[in-house]
Amino acid sequence: MNTDAHARYVLALADDALVAAQRLGEWIASAPELEEDVALANIGLDLLGQARALLTHAGQVEGRGRDEDALAYFRDERDFLNVQLVERENGDFAVTVARLLLLSTYLHELWSALRSSTDPTLAAIAAKAVKEADYHVDHARMWVLRLGDGTEESHRRMQAGLDAEWPYSDELFDDSHIDPALVEAGVAVDPALLREAWRMRVAAVASEATLALTDVPPAVTGGRRGVHTEQMGYLLAEMQHLARSHPGATW
Amino acid sequence: MSEVSTGPTSGSRRDWPLWEVFVRSRRGLSHVHVGSLHAPDAAMALRNARDVYTRRQEGVSLWVVPAAAITASSPDEKDSFFEPAADKIYRHPTFYEVPEGVEHL
Numbered sequence: 001m002n003t004d005a006h007a008r009y010v011l012a013l014a015d016d017a018l019v020a021a022q023r024l025g026e027w028i029a030s031a032p033e034l035e036e037d038v039a040l041a042n043i044g045l046d047l048l049g050q051a052r053a054l055l056t057h058a059g060q061v062e063g064r065g066r067d068e069d070a071l072a073y074f075r076d077e078r079d080f081l082n083v084q085l086v087e088r089e090n091g092d093f094a095v096t097v098a099r100l101l102l103l104s105t106y107l108h109e110l111w112s113a114l115r116s117s118t119d120p121t122l123a124a125i126a127a128k129a130v131k132e133a134d135y136h137v138d139h140a141r142m143w144v145l146r147l148g149d150g151t152e153e154s155h156r157r158m159q160a161g162l163d164a165e166w167p168y169s170d171e172l173f174d175d176s177h178i179d180p181a182l183v184e185a186g187v188a189v190d191p192a193l194l195r196e197a198w199r200m201r202v203a204a205v206a207s208e209a210t211l212a213l214t215d216v217p218p219a220v221t222g223g224r225r226g227v228h229t230e231q232m233g234y235l236l237a238e239m240q241h242l243a244r245s246h247p248g249a250t251w
Numbered sequence: 252m253s254e255v256s257t258g259p260t261s262g263s264r265r266d267w268p269l270w271e272v273f274v275r276s277r278r279g280l281s282h283v284h285v286g287s288l289h290a291p292d293a294a295m296a297l298r299n300a301r302d303v304y305t306r307r308q309e310g311v312s313l314w315v316v317p318a319a320a321i322t323a324s325s326p327d328e329k330d331s332f333f334e335p336a337a338d339k340i341y342r343h344p345t346f347y348e349v350p351e352g353v354e355h356l
Contacts, residue, residue: 033267035288035299042302142295 005179007062008081009188010122011071012177012224013110014054015082018072019232020103021047022239023090032093039139043100046132053125060121073243077236078226081177084219085168087232094154094161097143102169104136105201109194118186141205148209155210162206163214170218172198177224269318270296272303274310282314290315 024044031037055068085103090096111133114126147158173191182188206213221227242249267289273282285304290296296315305313324332336342 033289035290035303038306039299039302042306139298142298146291146295 002179002181003061003063005182006119006187007058009178009182010054010058010061010119012081014051014058014071015080016086016103016107017047017054018051019080019082019235020086021045021051022235023086023088024096026090027096036093040096043136043139046129046136050125050129050132057121057125069243073240077228077232080226080228080232080236081224083168083171083174083223084221084229084232085165085171085223087223087228087235088165088168089231091161091164092157093143094147094157095164096161097140097147098158098161098165100136101140101144101205102165102202103172104133104140106169106172106194106198108133108137109198109201110189110191113189113194116186117189122187137201144205144211145209148206148211158209159211162211163216166214167216167219168221171221171223174221174224267291270300270315271318271321272296272300273314273316274300274304275312276310278311282312285309287318293317 021044024040024047027040027044028037031040051072052068055071059066059068059071085099088099108130111126111130115123115130117123117126144158144162147154149155150158173195175191178188178190183190203213268291269287270290270293271287272285274285275282288296288299288303290299293315297313300313300315304310
C-alpha cells in the first residue's frame, strides 16, 4: 500500500479536527453564556485530542520523523488538507451551531465506520472519537431546535446560519484525496457512502426545528487539495506564531 | 427525559433561570450538591452541568433542580432551628461501650 496516500488520508482527518478545534476555541469568553463557553471549549478540546492522536499517527505512517507539533505548527497553508467548512470565520452563534451540526453528524457517521478500519490505530482513535462526536451532535441539535423553533429572530438567524454553512458541507464528501486502494484495503472509508445517512439525520433535525435545507449549489472549494479561504491564513497565523517564534518552547 | 422539557420560562439570556446541580460520584453514594448554573431549560441545564461539573470524571449521575423550587431555611431562623439541638447530648449515641472487634458501627 502507498504510504504517502495513507499518511495523506490520516492528515486530512487530523486537519479537520485541528482547525475546527482552533475555531471553537475562539468562543471561549465570547459565547452567549459562561456555560456555553465551557461547552464549546469542551467540544473543541475533544477535537484537539483527536487531532493530536491523528497527527501523531500521520507522522508515523509518513515515516519522515515529523511529530504532532511539526505537523500542526510547521506546515504552511497549502499543506493543510482540511475542508473549508471548518476554517470559515465563526460568524454569530447560530452559524457556529449550524456548522457544528453539519460537521459533527458527518464525523459521527465517519468514526462509526472507521471503527472497523484495518488500520488498528485509526480504528482505536475512531472508537474513542465516536462517543465524543455523539455528544457534539447532541449539543448542536439541542441548540438548532431551540433557536430554529424559538423566537422569530432566533429562527431567522438559525436559518441564515444553516444557509451560510450548507454549501460548504458538500466538501465533506469529496473523496479526491483518497486513494481508492485505501478504501479497498479497508483502511479508509469512502465518504460518499456516509452521505445519505448524514443527510437524513441533518434533515430530521432541521425539520424538527422548523428550518429548511436550502437548495443552494455547493460552494467552490478545494481544501483537500490545500486550497483555502482567505480566513485560513489568519487562523494559522494565530495558531502557529508562538511555536514558530519560539521553536521547542515548553511551559 | 423529554426532548425539550419544560423548565422555568426562558427569555433573553439575562433571564436564564438558575439551576442547582447534584452529582453522584459513585454508585452507592448520594447525589451531592456541587454548585449552580444558568440554563434556558432542564435539558440544557443537564448538559451544561455535564460540561461544567463532570469534566474530570466527577460523576456517574447528575440531577438538576430549578433553584426556585428549593425552599431553604433562613439564616435568621438559625437559632430557633438549630440551636436547641446543641445541649441535647443524649441524642448522640455516645453512652455505649463499643464492643471490641466491631468495626462498622
